[in-house]
Amino acid sequence: MVAARFRSNLLSVLKLFGCICMTSGLLVANAQETAERRLKAMLVTGGCCHDYDSQRILVTEGLSQRIGPIDWTIHQYDDKKDTRATVYDDPKWADGYDFVVHNECFGAMSDPKLINNIIEGHKQSGAAAILVHCTMHSYRSSEIADSWRELIGVTSTFHERAKRSLAVIPTDAGRESKIVAALGDQWDTPNGELYIVKHVWPGTTVLATAYSMEQDADQPVIWRREHAGVRVFGTTLGHHNETIRADQWQEIVAAGTKWAIGE
Numbered sequence: 001m002v003a004a005r006f007r008s009n010l011l012s013v014l015k016l017f018g019c020i021c022m023t024s025g026l027l028v029a030n031a032q033e034t035a036e037r038r039l040k041a042m043l044v045t046g047g048c049c050h051d052y053d054s055q056r057i058l059v060t061e062g063l064s065q066r067i068g069p070i071d072w073t074i075h076q077y078d079d080k081k082d083t084r085a086t087v088y089d090d091p092k093w094a095d096g097y098d099f100v101v102h103n104e105c106f107g108a109m110s111d112p113k114l115i116n117n118i119i120e121g122h123k124q125s126g127a128a129a130i131l132v133h134c135t136m137h138s139y140r141s142s143e144i145a146d147s148w149r150e151l152i153g154v155t156s157t158f159h160e161r162a163k164r165s166l167a168v169i170p171t172d173a174g175r176e177s178k179i180v181a182a183l184g185d186q187w188d189t190p191n192g193e194l195y196i197v198k199h200v201w202p203g204t205t206v207l208a209t210a211y212s213m214e215q216d217a218d219q220p221v222i223w224r225r226e227h228a229g230v231r232v233f234g235t236t237l238g239h240h241n242e243t244i245r246a247d248q249w250q251e252i253v254a255a256g257t258k259w260a261i262g263e
């Protein structure tokens with residue numbers, strides 16, 4: 001009788017132990033899956049007027065440090081305004097990517113087929129679009145420039161003449177959003193080239209502005225948007241490497257990217 005009870009208790013203990021082992025095994029497996037879930041991202045960069053060799057490193061390393069493991073695919077092109085970023089020749093260029101960072105400056109590229117591929121590639125894949133500085137001036141002379149602007153959320157064709165520190169201030173929407181928390185009440189950029197935004201497309205939420213002395217008006221400099229199933233985060237800040245290197249820029253672009261990928 002005692003032996004039977006002992007055997008029964010032993011079996012219970014063994015079952016319980018086995019159960020714990022299985023559970024902990026599952027937990028370990030889940031943790032490994034979580035750890036192995038790497039984001040897939042693309043950087044398209046190059047074109048006129050900026051130090052894209054340095055910015056390529058600042059942008060990809062900055063985002064990987066702040067967001068977590070990212071498998072990067074980088075397409076970097078030469079320093080001409082009319083360069084054709086051939087990655088976009090494939091209509092399915094964005095398939096499988098969580099997000100694409102556009103830090104490109106192809107103001108004189110106007111091929112409507114190529115530009116349509118960029119737009120449709122985002123729409124069909126759902127890959128989020130992270131837009132930096134001269135991307136907003138790219139493709140601006142194309143016959144379908146407005147389709148591009150509808151995706152990116154703003155219309156801008158020129159910038160202030162002066163290069164200077166910009167006082168970046170959150171809007172009311174920005175104060176309510178965690179995305180631009182790193183601005184505090186105001187961030188004075190180390191240097192800057194302020195883009196003049198003549199139109200904000202409906203559905204764009206402007207998160208921060210900087211005042212243009214040359215235009216005597218506030219200019220949107222950071223925004224978010226959803227268009228045709230694509231989450232878009234954009235900033236016209238980022239002409240100079242020292243701006244991109246700044247903690248504020250890095251924190252805000254990482255937060256905007258997290259929002260854009262739904263985290």
Ligand SMILES: [Zn+2]
Pocket residue numbers: 049050133134193238239
């Ligand atoms: Zn610039």
